[in-house]
Amino acid sequence: MLNIIKAGIITAFLATGTVVIPSAIPDEGMFPLSELGKAGLKKAGLKISEKDIYNPGQIGLVDALVQVSGCSGSFVSPNGLIITNHHCAFSAVQLASTPEHNYLENGFVANSHEQEIEAKGLNIRITDSYEDVSQEVLAAVAHVSDPTERIDIINNKRKEIAKEAEGQDPTIKAEVSEMFIGKSYVLFRYKTIEDVRLVYVPRQDIGEFGGETDNWVWPRHTGDFSFLRAYVAPDGSSAKFAKENVPYKPKKHLKVNPKGVNENDFVFILGYPGRTFRHRPAQYISYQEKYLLPYTSELYDFQNQQMEIAGKDDKATELALATRIKRNANVMKNYRGKLKGLRNIDLVNTKIKEDQDLEKFIQSDAALKAQYGNLMNDIDQHYQTVFNNAEKELWYNNIYSGIRSLQLASLTNSFQDALNKELSSKRKADLFAANIEGFKKQMASLYESYNLQVDKNISATMFNQAYQLKGDNRLPFVSNYQFKSEQEASNFITKAIESSKLSNYTDFESNVLKDVNSFLKYQDDLMIFQKGLEKEMTPFDQEQKRREGNLNKLMADYIAVKEKFQSKSFIPDANSTLRLTYGNIKGYSPADATYMEPFTTVRGLIEKGNSGLSEFTYPESIKQNWLDKNFGNYFKKELNDVPVNILYNMDTTGGNSGSPIMNAYGELIGVNFDRAYDATINDYAWNESYSRSIGVDIRYVLWIADKIDNAQFIINEMGIKR
Structure with a gap:
């Protein structure tokens, strides 16, 4: 009650909302895509061109990104297959479950398109383009002093600009997002897909292993992943769930690297981080x-x-x-x-x-x-x-x-x-x-x-x-x-x-x-x-x-004078729009005389299971395959095991759940799902010493799909040689 991206349309952030990033490698940052050239990616370790990520008028990695309701996700096949988190699909799995067909507890595997079922309540948004509209919004309140009138005019102007954009292109949904309070506004155009289906969801004692005991905790051993598929009408337009709909053909899908990553490797994330509040008094x-x-x-x-x-x-x-x-x-x-x-x-x-x-x-x-x-x-x-x-x-x-x-x-x-x-x-x-x-x-x-x-x-x-x-x-x-x-x-x-x-x-x-x-x-x-x-x-x-x-009005002035004081412009707080963050696979010391390694293993999962606590139960097939050393191609020599979860110093927050973790070549090596407990404060402040995020290693995803759930079709569809 109280309460990117296409050629020819991109506009540089104007003076009223300039987002200039220092050329030095930052100690934090959820970068708008317009600022990637200033983010220091190549110096940090990126092996591909920045234009391979985002290049106006050309297809890039950003075209593989989706927003799955309040989470992120990415296309991993040419047939609309999406990987995201188990907890991001949780509500849809719950709605599809009954005591007789308990997909939440037992998991769900569709071995054909015909077996895929509706993911109720989920929809997909794909960022199509954006442009700065700060001058247009702020001009409307240039001479308005009454606070209530000011916010009404700003909100109405945002709706008016969005409605005009939708009128010009009925195939999109538009939204004007506030980048800095009272200071900068950006019009985002989205393609929406309404027909989303469940393809493969691991059982709850894999996807939610550790339950609330392990939530926001490292070390972690959770298979927090699921696979969905986007469907559209036969003519390619967005349509509600219908039998005659066909799999969506994305402009771009990510290549999966089954070899994963090593400690200190450069990694980056694209996704839709929810809200941060770092520029507040x-x-x-x-x-x-x-x-x-x-x-x-x-x-x-x-x-x-x-x-x-x-x-x-x-x-x-x-x-x-x-x-x-x-x-x-x-x-x-x-x-x-x-x-x-x-x-x-x-x-x-x-x-x-x-x-x-x-x-x-x-x-x-x-x-x-x-x-x-x-x-x-x-x-x-x-x-x-x-x-x-x-x-x-x-x-x-x-x-x-x-x-x-x-x-x-x-x-x-x-x-x-x-x-x-x-x-x-x-x-x-x-x-x-x-x-x-x-x-x-x-x-x-x-x-x-x-x-x-x-x-x-x-x-x-x-x-x-x-x-x-x-x-x-x-x-x-x-x-x-x-x-x-x-x-x-x-x-x-x-x-x-x-x-x-x-x-x-x-x-x-x-x-x-x-x-x-x-x-x-x-x-x-x-x-x-x-x-x-x-x-x-x-x-x-x-x-x-x-x-x-x-x-x-106060926050617009606060940011303006603070930028003068610190002689720099700030990265705007996260606001559910597409951003990039980068860092390294890296452990940390959360307390005196402790060091947390950046990988966990199946062995660690089994050890937790020995505690006898119900939240640490797991399928017996995991232990049997581990005892049989049935690791397939998903074994990491340095660990003498299959890696389960990974830790890294990237800047993430809510909404980054399901974001693809990519290596220096832009290949998918994991899926982000959480932060360490000490990093929950990221919404207000970020610090390299304690800010760590957690993802599921792609090798664990593939091992579970291959050896535990017999979902080899997922591996085949992603073009991975077994």
């Missing part, structure tokens, strides 16, 4: 440390406990809630890693010192003082306002995502409101008939991961929290309902959920959705409360928009 980091990270991690921990209890003795419920649990657990551990990292390196105080030095720089120069003299004080005032009701903001931000019943009530109220705008009964009935199937489809998607007891338990706890909020954080509905205790607030919402027909879809569909009159007459306490809550949140939403507009 000290107060932003303080907000993360004091409020957002601890609140969210504790809330998600509690939610998962409730969902795990619900699915303990019911396989269908366990499957239905699996994706919610996995996503929560991933965020929870990531946030706790960030908290640990922020405290270990004392980033808040480091940022405070940086901002104090910046303030001195501004005040020492008359021209800068005239333009930016109040900047640091204005930033501080902005965040003091944020801190004053941070608890209310976090409650509002999580109430809908945490409680499925409120989402169901919101959807139902919205449909009723839309119908009630019509004056005639006939018009109401016609609109109901025209939209009821779409409404049911939306509702069904929410019910897929709905459990009544889980919803009641989560809502009881969140309403208990709501009662306890005081002062500027107090929630109006607590006073309006005159709750006299935490228990009374909790009892109210649990009773409202339980008594609502929305708590049982079969009942709701048969008794409420049978005709327009029954639907419009239906009301209950849950729906009434949801509508009141939405009304209550509206002014707070408006205040959030005002703050966003204010911050938009």
